[in-house]
Amino acid sequence: MKKSKIKEILQALFDAPLSSRNLLVDxxxxxxxxxxxxxxxxxxxxxxxxxxxxxxxxxxxxxxxxxxxxxxxxxxxxxxxxxxxxxxxxxxxxxxxxxxxxxxxxxxxxxxxxxxxxxxxxxxxxxxxxxxxxxxxxxxxxxxxxxxxxxxxxxxxxxxxxxxxxxxxxxxxxxxxxxxxxxxxxxxxxxxxxxxxxxxxxxxxxxxxxxxxxxxxxxxxxxxxxxxxxxxxxxxxLEPLSDRQIQEMIMKRLEKYPDFFDSDTLYEIAKYSDGNPRDALWISQQIVLDNLDLERITGKSATETLKKITKKYFESSLDLTEIQEKVLNVIAKYSGSRNELVKKLEKEGIKRQTAYTYINRLKENGLILERNGKLKVSGKILYIISN
Ligand SMILES: Nc1ncnc2c1ncn2[C@@H]1O[C@H](COP(=O)(O)OP(=O)(O)OP(=O)(O)O)[C@@H](O)[C@H]1O
Ligand SMILES: [Mg+2]
Structure with missing residues (x-):
């Protein structure tokens, strides 16, 4: 990428509160x-x-x-x-x-x-x-x-x-x-x-x-x-934004380079961010910085960066037990209400009470999140457990 383009893209994705409506989403x-x-x-x-x-x-x-x-x-x-x-x-x-x-x-x-x-x-x-x-x-x-x-x-x-x-x-x-x-x-x-x-x-x-x-x-x-x-x-x-709104925010900011991130990249950014616009901007910049030689970023390169970054930043502070990992993997596969997930976990051989306790603890620690009544694994953790 040309230096001027890198500069422009990083500027467009820079994290600062908005005061004009052109970049505002919802x-x-x-x-x-x-x-x-x-x-x-x-x-x-x-x-x-x-x-x-x-x-x-x-x-x-x-x-x-x-x-x-x-x-x-x-x-x-x-x-x-x-x-x-x-x-x-x-x-x-x-x-x-x-x-x-x-x-x-x-x-x-x-x-x-x-x-x-x-x-x-x-x-x-x-x-x-x-x-x-x-x-x-x-x-x-x-x-x-x-x-x-x-x-x-x-x-x-x-x-x-x-x-x-x-x-x-x-x-x-x-x-x-x-x-x-x-x-x-x-x-x-x-x-x-x-x-x-x-x-x-x-x-x-x-x-x-x-x-x-x-x-x-x-x-x-x-x-x-x-x-x-x-x-x-x-x-x-103030609720987090939806995945679609996160993508819209990034696209608005990259108006001048609409094809720079492909749709899979936008999807991954939204997944990582869990609806938090700051997280989305931060990871978008990281993806750019990690792929300076590319003219256009595809989902594959973005996912590589995401795995690398989450590993670098979060893995060392995350010491998961086998059972925690198992619970996270199940929730990563099927997001749902607490009761639905407990049923899934029971099928995987985890006792009912244990399943409840694990879900509650993981939620307290921010490893699983609640969005619209459904529990899901935090976007940051997803890339680590799938490593
Ligand atoms: N509705 C929105 N549409 C587009 N971009 C947004 C929206 N809300 C926030 N952002 C972007 O997300 C980032 C974080 O926003 P902001 O600084 O307003 O958050 P905050 O809740 O005040 O954060 P802090 O807790 O650090 O004070 C900024 O870069 C901002 O431009
Ligand atoms: Mg603020």
Whole structure:
């Protein structure tokens, strides 16, 4: 392949959230659902859950309140609740600073300085090894310096109030909260509940999957201080794409080279990805890189790459027992409901209870997945067990 073609193809398959519709596959329903909330709900905090790489940021990029202001914050600082709330305040202030409204600029500046200063002090205290420092205002008192969370709340509250006054309606999108631990996120949401409780403020967050599970069970009793439905008005679960949609995504991206991957290659990519667009893009790039001498990639070459890559990346961390392998092989052959698979396994001489236990464990470990009520072997594992 010519160097320029390699470059173009890798660029086309590069993994980054989308913000224009030309490469977007489906998600119409989800976008409409959230946009209805953004435009019409009086207020509230709403969640978007889904596995990593399924398209949460992409979805959030298409949200729009209609009237008012859309504000997108991408959190990056982790560690603990104080740091995350500080980061939220900092990112909001940085955004608001750009609006060039004097009142907002003033409080934005104040907030930015506050976060920088607080983090400096808190960090240097931590780095010194102890948490107790002498205040220089009095030689006789010592105090414990912690991030001043109450001031952070006050600043957040004031910025949001001012924003609402200026723009009437605010859709605040907070991305990357899904990378935090469930307990931490719940603590954060609980502590921000009263600050977010403002007319015409709609908050949309990306949340860890574990929260969706709890939410749907609708039973969370967290530290007796409230339950999840009290914090979140609704949670949307972003399903993986179908195999056909994965293929469509790759074809859209390779519009300029429509024949570069043959249909068998597209099939293998979809199979590997299990509906996860990021996995599909990643493996597509790997297939290109592994076949630089080919002008066109066929299913045969793609499968060779897939076997090689899965072996390289996953085999060493996968130590399957004989019986696990047997169970996986049966499920690879017949995907179906749990009960159907247990029957198949019984025919293969595995006891009923053992079959249930194995299926559950393999599912917990992500080696088998559930899609539309049917269990199947994860695409990554398929290529290893067929090696
Ligand atoms: N509906 C879609 N149509 C086409 N491409 C998509 C779609 N959804 C996601 N993608 C692509 O998949 C990749 C992952 O998407 P995105 O970054 O939005 O996922 P995410 O869920 O936010 O991931 P993370 O958990 O890392 O934040 C991106 O390259 C994006 O372009
Ligand atoms: Mg994201």
């Amino acid at each position: 998600r119409k329903e989800e976008i409409n659902f959230l946009n209805t909330i953004c435009s019409f709900q009086p207020l509230g905090v709403y969640g978007v859950c889904g596995e990593t790489g399924v398209g949460k940021t992409t979805l959030l990029n298409f949200l729009d309140p209609g009237e008012g202001k859309r504000i997108y914050l991408k959190l990056t600082e982790k560690e603990n609740k104080e740091v995350i709330i500080g980061d939220m305040l900092y990112k909001l202030a940085k955004e608001v600073e750009k609006y060039e409204k004097p009142e907002l600029s003033k409080i934005a500046k104040e907030s930015i300085e506050f976060v920088i200063e607080e983090r400096n002090i808190t960090n240097s205290v931590g780095a010194g090894g102890g948490v107790i420092v002498s205040g220089n205002f009095s030689k006789s008192t010592t105090r414990i310096k912690k991030f001043n969370i109450y001031q952070a709340y006050d600043l957040l509250d004031s910025i949001l109030n001012l924003l609402l006054k200026k723009y009437k309606r605010i859709v605040l999108i907070i991305d990357e909260l899904d990378k935090e631990k469930k307990e931490e996120v719940l603590m954060i949401l609980d502590s921000l509940k009263s600050i977010f409780d403002k007319n015409n403020l709609v908050v949309i967050l990306s949340l860890p999957f574990a929260i969706y599970r709890e939410y749907t069970k609708d039973r969370l009793r967290w530290n007796e201080s409230g339950n999840l439905e009290n914090i979140l008005k609704d949670v949307l679960f």
